[in-house]
Amino acid sequence: xxxxxxxxxxxxxxxxxxxxxxxxxxxxxxxxxxxxxxxxxxxxxxxxxxxxxxxxxxxxxxxxxxxxxxxxxxxxxxxxxxxxxxxxxxxxxxxxxxxxxxxxxxxxxxxxxxxxxxxxxxxxxxxxxxxxxxxxxxxxxxxxxxxxxxxxxxxxxxxxxxxxxxxxxxxxxxxxxxxxxxxxxxxxxxxxxxxxxxxxxxxxxxxxxxxxxxxxxxxxxxxxxxxxxxxxxxxxxxxxxxxxxxxxxxxxxxxxxxxxxxxxxxxxxxxxxxxxxxxxxxxxxxxxxxxxxxxxxxxxxxxxxxxxxxxxxxxxxxxxxxxxxxxxx
Amino acid sequence: xxxxxxxxxxxxxxxxxxxxxxxxxxxxxxxxxxxxxxxxxxxxxxxxxxxxxxxxxxxxxxxxxxxxxxxxxxxxxxxxxxxxxxxxxxxxxxxxxxxxxxxxxxxxxxxxxxxxxxxxxxxxxxxxxxxxxxxxxxxxxxxxxxxxxxxxxxxxxxxxxxxxxxxxxxxxxxxxxxxxxxxxxxxxxxxxxxxxxxxxxxxxxxxxxxxxxxxxxxxxxxxxxxxxxxxxxxxxxxxxxxxxxxxxxxxxxxxxxxxxxxxxxxxxxxxxxxxxxxxxxxxxxxxxxxxxxxxxxxxxxxxxxxxxxxxxxxxxxxxxxxxxxxxxxxxxxxxxxx
Numbered sequence: 001x002x003x004x005x006x007x008x009x010x011x012x013x014x015x016x017x018x019x020x021x022x023x024x025x026x027x028x029x030x031x032x033x034x035x036x037x038x039x040x041x042x043x044x045x046x047x048x049x050x051x052x053x054x055x056x057x058x059x060x061x062x063x064x065x066x067x068x069x070x071x072x073x074x075x076x077x078x079x080x081x082x083x084x085x086x087x088x089x090x091x092x093x094x095x096x097x098x099x100x101x102x103x104x105x106x107x108x109x110x111x112x113x114x115x116x117x118x119x120x121x122x123x124x125x126x127x128x129x130x131x132x133x134x135x136x137x138x139x140x141x142x143x144x145x146x147x148x149x150x151x152x153x154x155x156x157x158x159x160x161x162x163x164x165x166x167x168x169x170x171x172x173x174x175x176x177x178x179x180x181x182x183x184x185x186x187x188x189x190x191x192x193x194x195x196x197x198x199x200x201x202x203x204x205x206x207x208x209x210x211x212x213x214x215x216x217x218x219x220x221x222x223x224x225x226x227x228x229x230x231x232x233x234x235x236x237x238x239x240x241x242x243x244x245x246x247x248x249x250x251x252x253x254x255x256x257x258x259x260x261x262x263x264x265x266x267x268x269x270x271x272x273x274x275x276x277x278x279x280x281x282x283x284x285x286x287x288x289x290x291x292x293x294x295x296x297x298x299x300x301x302x303x304x305x306x307x308x309x310x311x312x313x314x315x316x317x318x319x320x321x322x323x324x325x326x327x328x329x
Numbered sequence: 330x331x332x333x334x335x336x337x338x339x340x341x342x343x344x345x346x347x348x349x350x351x352x353x354x355x356x357x358x359x360x361x362x363x364x365x366x367x368x369x370x371x372x373x374x375x376x377x378x379x380x381x382x383x384x385x386x387x388x389x390x391x392x393x394x395x396x397x398x399x400x401x402x403x404x405x406x407x408x409x410x411x412x413x414x415x416x417x418x419x420x421x422x423x424x425x426x427x428x429x430x431x432x433x434x435x436x437x438x439x440x441x442x443x444x445x446x447x448x449x450x451x452x453x454x455x456x457x458x459x460x461x462x463x464x465x466x467x468x469x470x471x472x473x474x475x476x477x478x479x480x481x482x483x484x485x486x487x488x489x490x491x492x493x494x495x496x497x498x499x500x501x502x503x504x505x506x507x508x509x510x511x512x513x514x515x516x517x518x519x520x521x522x523x524x525x526x527x528x529x530x531x532x533x534x535x536x537x538x539x540x541x542x543x544x545x546x547x548x549x550x551x552x553x554x555x556x557x558x559x560x561x562x563x564x565x566x567x568x569x570x571x572x573x574x575x576x577x578x579x580x581x582x583x584x585x586x587x588x589x590x591x592x593x594x595x596x597x598x599x600x601x602x603x604x605x606x607x608x609x610x611x612x613x614x615x616x617x618x619x620x621x622x623x624x625x626x627x628x629x630x631x632x633x634x635x636x637x638x639x640x641x642x643x644x645x646x647x648x649x650x651x652x653x654x655x656x657x658x659x660x661x662x663x664x665x666x667x
Contacts, residue, residue, distance in 0.1 A: 219430055220425050220426075220427055220430040220431040221430065221431050221432055221433040221434075223385070223425065223431070224423070224425055224431045224432075224493075224496075225433070225444075226385060226417070227383055227385060227417055227418060227422070227423040227425075228417060228418035228422070228444065228445045228448065228496070229414045229415060229416070229417035229418035229419060229445065229448055229449060230414075230418075230444070230448060231414060234448070238433075238436075238444075239433050242433075242435040242436075243433065243434065243435055
């Protein structure tokens with residue numbers, strides 16, 4: 001990983017080593033080390049003040065994560081602005097005015113499907129349910145998971161047992177089956193997909209967060225914060241959360257990918273987005289019979305799912321590295 | 330009235346195996362600008378005493394079941410939760426043992442030093458940052474304005490302990506509790522840190538409670554010494570008295586197990602035989618009797634009270650103060666104790 005590579009940084013003195021007035025090593029023999037005469041010359045990375053600012057500086061060095069981010073921004077901009085340009089230059093995603101099963105051409109860059117709809121415009125519009133399910137469902141899981149995980153890890157005791165046993169109940173059912181059962185009760189449709197995926201996602205997030213909190217809670221700096229007179233809320237938000245959040249960020253971004261796949265699977269099974277609204281999963285579902293006859297029908301939505309999920313995973317990985325202050329320089 | 334007056338402090342922990350009497354009736358006082366050293370082996374109740382002063386005993390399983398802690402007339406044990414929080418870090422501050430782990434890795438050092446000021450003095454982020462730089466300067470960190478923007482991992486161990494001291498002293502506390510502040514540091518840095526603490530104490534008049542098992546540190550810093558064994562104080566007096574006229578055989582043992590370079594270089598060290606007792610099942614009578622070379626029948630049956638032997642010098646031993654019962658002269662009892 002790029003972020004892991006040690007860069008020559010500002011030399012700093014260990015107590016006892018010869019130092020100049022500025023506290024810098026008088027003699028630094030590390031290769032590439034630069035002697036810094038004064039505070040005026042400290043590199044830009046040293047000047048930012050916030051954790052987020054520093055994290056961004058580090059994230060920028062991670063090319064894979066940036067590639068993922070660029071791709072996601074690209075998809076998001078495409079699909080959000082779709083109304084402005086897709087119907088005019090390509091086609092309405094639901095109109096069936098074209099010849100069916102045409103291979104890709106200049107007029108239809110991704111070809112057309114069985115009933116004569118433009119695949120390109122359907123892929124562009126299909127990003128809407130996928131991205132919104134990914135983001136919204138995971139937000140629901142995150143809110144629930146973080147609250148329950150925090151209560152469980154920080155307070156422990158009976159509350160912990162209660163929350164974790166409830167989580168176990170959720171884990172006891174096969175995930176896909178539970179989702180389908182929930183949708184059967186709630187009824188199909190995009191909104192219910194958010195809710196189902198969101199509700200089913202919290203136990204794993206709560207568990208990851210709880211174990212992360214448990215390890216941070218025992219550290220001496222948390223004791224030190226308590227000895228300093230910090231309140232529970234402050235200890236939780238300032239001292240435990242930032243140190244316990246890294247696995248959640250990784251898990252969260254990666255589970256956006258998972259949620260997109262679940263949405264695709266549900267739409268494929270006909271429980272998600274309803275026709276004629278396009279979604280990547282339902283497009284795959286419609287294309288399954290024609291996989292050999294018209295491969296473009298499966299390739300493009302499949303490619304979209306693959307790259308989007310991969311981008312979220314790469315982003316999550318990059319963010320974990322970026323949020324680790326020890327990776328700095 | 331002393332600045333801090335602790336009377337009959339008892340802190341017990343309820344565990345599955347029984348009640349751990351970690352601190353069992355300890356009394357002491359600290360004057361402004363003075364240093365009290367609490368010494369004893371691991372598990373003698375030193376740290377629990379310190380944590381009790383700040384009401385930081387995790388409850389459950391721990392509980393302060395008796396006693397009083399009077400800080401400038403206020404009883405710490407009677408304070409409600411928010412008053413205790415307001416006291417911690419502001420009136421009593423604490424330095425922990427391991428500076429490598431007691432700073433939060435995700436915040437810049439300056440921000441952490443300023444945190445207590447923002448909590449207790451209501452300073453703005455900017456003012457707290459400026460004050461943090463002053464504090465870093467005060468504890469002898471070169472180039473403080475720049476170093477305040479560093480993360481803890483960019484500091485060496487000695488510098489982190491300096492930063493911890495800066496953090497603890499930011500609000501000008503009445504009492505500073507230092508729980509083995511130099512144990513995790515190498516020897517040259519230890520001396521620097523102790524010197525720094527003495528210097529700051531003289532400048533600010535802070536009372537220091539120093540918890541240590543290093544008698545060298547005690548000799549350097551302490552005005553008064555309290556020796557603890559199995560949750561009780563066995564000897565308490567001025568540092569001079571405790572070092573030159575130690576009364577309790579346990580204190581003798583601690584002093585004998587210390588290497589000395591002034592008398593005979595080839596002399597062997599005399600460890601105290603055996604292990605500190607379990608605090609659940611404390612030996613009958615005097616808790617030290619199984620390891621005490623002078624123990625007699627009486628020691629097995631009767632628990633010695635802490636009593637004043639000479640002015641201001643207390644010890645909990647049946648024989649303390651008797652003629653001939655002094656370090657180096659007392660004759661060990663041979664044979665089995667009944």
